[in-house]
Amino acid sequence: xxxxxxxKEVVERSALTIxxxxxxxxxxxxxxxxxxxxxxxxxxxxxxCYAYHRSTLTRHYKEPVIAxxxxxxxxxxxxxxQANLLQAIDNMFxxxxxxxxxxxxxxLSETIGDDIPQIIxxxxxxxxxxxxxxxxxxxxxxxxxxxxxxxxxxxxxxVDYFAESSSGNxxxxxxxxxxxxxxxxxxxIRRIATEMGIGTIMFPDxxxxxxxxxxGKYRMYPEGGVTVExxxxxxxxxxxxxxxxxxxxxxxxxxxxxxxxxxxxxxxPIGLHATDIFIDTxxxxxxxxxxxxxxxxxxxxxxxxxDMHQYFYGKKVAIAGDPDQxxxxxxxxxxxxxxxxxxxxxxPAGKKFEKALHEAVKEIPHEVKIRVPGDMFLLHQWIKNExxxxxxxxxxxxxxxxxxxxxxxxxxxxxxxxxxxSYFPSVGYKGxxxxxxxxxxxxxxxxxxxxxxxxxxxxM
Ligand code: SF4
Numbered sequence: 001x002x003x004x005x006x007x008k009e010v011v012e013r014s015a016l017t018i019x020x021x022x023x024x025x026x027x028x029x030x031x032x033x034x035x036x037x038x039x040x041x042x043x044x045x046x047x048x049c050y051a052y053h054r055s056t057l058t059r060h061y062k063e064p065v066i067a068x069x070x071x072x073x074x075x076x077x078x079x080x081x082q083a084n085l086l087q088a089i090d091n092m093f094x095x096x097x098x099x100x101x102x103x104x105x106x107x108l109s110e111t112i113g114d115d116i117p118q119i120i121x122x123x124x125x126x127x128x129x130x131x132x133x134x135x136x137x138x139x140x141x142x143x144x145x146x147x148x149x150x151x152x153x154x155x156x157x158x159v160d161y162f163a164e165s166s167s168g169n170x171x172x173x174x175x176x177x178x179x180x181x182x183x184x185x186x187x188x189i190r191r192i193a194t195e196m197g198i199g200t201i202m203f204p205d206x207x208x209x210x211x212x213x214x215x216g217k218y219r220m221y222p223e224g225g226v227t228v229e230x231x232x233x234x235x236x237x238x239x240x241x242x243x244x245x246x247x248x249x250x251x252x253x254x255x256x257x258x259x260x261x262x263x264x265x266x267x268x269p270i271g272l273h274a275t276d277i278f279i280d281t282x283x284x285x286x287x288x289x290x291x292x293x294x295x296x297x298x299x300x301x302x303x304x305x306x307d308m309h310q311y312f313y314g315k316k317v318a319i320a321g322d323p324d325q326x327x328x329x330x331x332x333x334x335x336x337x338x339x340x341x342x343x344x345x346x347x348p349a350g351k352k353f354e355k356a357l358h359e360a361v362k363e364i365p366h367e368v369k370i371r372v373p374g375d376m377f378l379l380h381q382w383i384k385n386e387x388x389x390x391x392x393x394x395x396x397x398x399x400x401x402x403x404x405x406x407x408x409x410x411x412x413x414x415x416x417x418x419x420x421x422s423y424f425p426s427v428g429y430k431g432x433x434x435x436x437x438x439x440x441x442x443x444x445x446x447x448x449x450x451x452x453x454x455x456x457x458x459x460m
Pocket of ligand 1: 024025026045048049052105106107108142143
């Protein structure tokens with residue numbers, strides 16, 4: 001029993017988090033930066049932060065994650081990190097030759113109060129930024145929000161620094177801000193838009209960056225990622241479709257106010273209904289028809305849902321994760337007649353989000369416990385008091401799964417102990433089918449395991 005100290009009795013805590021269902025801002029910022037072509041993320045802080053952020057991303061994607069650091073020592077901690085960052089910019093452009101450097105701050109540089117725009121200005125004035133190359137930044141103090149906030153801040157910074165207003169007619173292109181999803185999800189989102197005949201600028205775009213093939217040749221800057229030229233043109237697009245209020249909302253709104261590009265902010269397209277909404281939005285915004293190929297995939301997903309409904313019906317689920325993912329997954333489970341009864345997000349997401357979550361579960365004939373933000377210790381306590389049939393969450397949920405002997409479907413970030421998430425999507429109808437398969441496998445494997453010899457079913 002790894003979590004044997006988790007008590008069944010719930011005592012309210014006000015100043016203590018145990019097993020947080022989140023991680024720190026710069027991780028999300030680093031991930032978003034990698035979605036720009038030929039970009040070197042730069043962590044402005046100590047080596048410890050940078051090593052942690054890189055290793056978490058490397059362990060999740062099973063790919064070498066590149067980044068650099070200002071490598072603060074005691075001196076920089078007292079006098080500020082300007083000298084370190086100026087030297088780092090010089091070194092990076094000389095040695096690693098990226099097109100773009102994306103600087104994010106850390107707790108330490110935020111506490112010192114380093115003024116990054118001023119330092120970038122000095123680097124420009126000192127001629128440390130070669131022609132045609134760029135340095136931009138996002139503030140990512142980790143004592144606020146989580147990795148989702150960091151991702152949102154870095155994505156918004158792409159708009160703040162690069163998007164240029166249209167001087168004439170708008171391009172017949174849609175911006176898509178995919179949210180904090182996997183490279184496979186970004187690829188699937190673009191495939192759906194391409195299938196509909198829509199030209200897109202997607203940012204960030206980590207597909208073909210963090211899910212690359214093994215070729216025997218190391219490429220520091222893989223072929224994927226949105227280019228700075230595309231980011232500049234995002235201000236001239238017809239509109240923006242942003243997926244995920246928390247991760248994508250700030251960038252979409254910034255683009256609307258900076259360049260007057262109208263935006264629609266949707267939930268993540270996870271599940272049948274959410275994918276319908278996404279495709280309908282593309283259809284309306286771009287003025288194109290939905291092709292037969294997508295209708296076909298929809299029908300396949302619906303077929304699985306209806307064929308296997310008896311296995312989903314009434315199953316109680318506990319979910320932990322990031323707000324955009326948790327809300328989308330909750331709605332999906334409710335549409336399958338499952339009962340998400342314990343729900344926790346680690347990231348503070350506000351009253352509007354909490355209201356949306358309550359709205360999503362209001363028809364469930366069962367009491368539902370929701371905590372925003374909460375932690376996995378509390379989720380475990382709830383499970384001890386009201387057991388569930390299934391857990392959905394990241395790798396850290398495996399300890400609860402083991403102690404309570406409940407099947408776990410890995411979903412969200414980080415997944416450190418399984419593969420697949422980088423290559424197979426969870427979004428769209430195809431992704432929905434994959435999620436259905438994972439949920440069914442977990443439920444039916446457990447049914448097989450628990451069946452007596454006489455009740456063991458061959459055909460299910
Ligand atoms: S929480 Fe702050 S100090 Fe800790 S790793 Fe993240 S940025 Fe660094």
